[in-house]
Amino acid sequence: MLTERLLAVLLDGLIFGAWLFLVSAGLTFVYGVLRALNVAHGSFYALGAYLAATLVGFLVGRGLSPFLSYPALVLAGLLVGFTVGPAVERLLLRRISGRDEVTGLLLTFGLLLIFEDLIKLIWGVTPWTADAPYGALGQLKLGAVTYAVYPLALVGAAALVGAFLWFLTGRTPFGKLITAVIADREVSAALRVDVGRVSNLAFSPGAFLAALGGALVAPMISVVPGISVEVIILAFAVTVIGGLGHIAGAALGALVVRLVRAGALYFFPELDLFLVYALMTLVLIFRPYGLFGRAEIRRI
């Protein structure tokens, strides 16, 4: 019994950790480059989820194979990330680039409020579901535990995204510029890196990650107003635990948070959220720059 439980905890932790990583990686990426804690990241997530639900509903309504809906999920992420993302960056964030970090926080909080109502105006308040992609993959028996395949595929997708981010930041010229900007803005500027332009270009991939997270998780949840508000505070906890601006930290933070939550849900349900925020607080108090610490100069 206990081993089965532990396996279930581990799987749950892994799956939701993967989802949380997708959302948090974008948040921490944007913070690293732009030095702005983007509260509206939660809105990108919600927009991705709603658009995915709409697209999937459209495809399934036409009687098309549910397997077509997988590219649709990614498309939803891309659409939101590379239309809304640049618009927000260009029209709003760019204007406050010289001001302190708290201004960015307030601005994006305002944006979150705006998007929250826009979503209600466009999609209404009744829940949307997009479970076709979930059902199409069927189930899998892992020992005594039966598990749906879709969530496991999500873990694979998150691993892919992680690998891609690693490749992007470490192996491409543009990625190296981003890494340089994250490590030290002043020195990068002194070395004739166009810091402003790099930051601007980096915002949209961050937004895309949030929207992709929303789109990929849409088949597993019912998409309702308020998911943006819920996800962003969790993503904050993850980013803080892993260290702001630290992508590997986001992966670790996401896993830690979800394992703690999954464990709590099976053994002491009352402590579930409590433990997450307690962990966040402890990390902030004892290691304010996250578990990965400031000893490292490179944050990616």
Next chain:
Amino acid sequence: MGLLGAPWLLPGWLLFLLSLALAKGLVVLGILVLMWGGLVSFGHGLYFAAGAYTVAFLARFLGVREAALGLLGAALLNGALAGPLGLFLSRYRAIFFGMLSVAFSMILYAFLLKFYFITGGTDGLRVPIPTVLGFEVPARDIRTVNYFVNLAFGILGLFAAYRLSLSPLGYLLRGVKDNEVGVEYLGASARGAVYGVYLFSGVLGGLGGALTALSVGHVAPDLAYWTTSGEFVFVAILGGTGSVLSPFLASALFELVRNYALKLSPYTWQLSLGLVLLGIIFFYPEGLFGLYQALRRWRPKSSSKR
């Protein structure tokens, strides 16, 4: 004077809104005094909820309905809460201060939400009609009594914050915002200044929460959620940091507009809030108070031309 006569001049619902605005104005005032030091607390929902639940718990577990005891308890508890938390928070500035205060408030939220056998969970707890200094309040007068209690505390908080702004501590705090190293060179402790003001701010938040609980008659975990804290910060910024009066004016405006907006179009209320916030950030960083000052400067000029 107008405020004293309000119960006889205004309809009941407006009086209730005004009571609420006074109570929440105290919390906003708590956020405002920290802003003098350049610190934005995104976690004042913590004190708001702690104060409100103090009143509810006193009634539920000890059968105490006395408003004075509830308020005293809220002030003491929040002072006791801000004491240790302030020790940690006073070490942080800027975004880390904000995040740690959010983290603290979310811990309380999780506790209030999940330990439902103590806290009533998502349903929250009912707060019975209080007695005031031992006197039973007839149901039809409850709004008026609440209003006067809140008004008294609002004026008290206003006076205290005003004194604080003129005290050495208030000046030190403003120094922390401008030049923290400079403050230390003066031989003063920047951490000490932040700590002292944080205690004051926490107690204000707790009183605001207790007064809200007494006026509304109900408490729920949402009081500690980060969006509630965000709303307080919003109102503080709407009012501007120029005057200790602005939190109350902004709070009253906020409650009024919310009341109408929710009636007229419930789906665009947050939308308009967000737009206003964006507008303030881009065009009027000084908030309503800055706008008022600009108008005052402008008027004599135009009248002298005439």
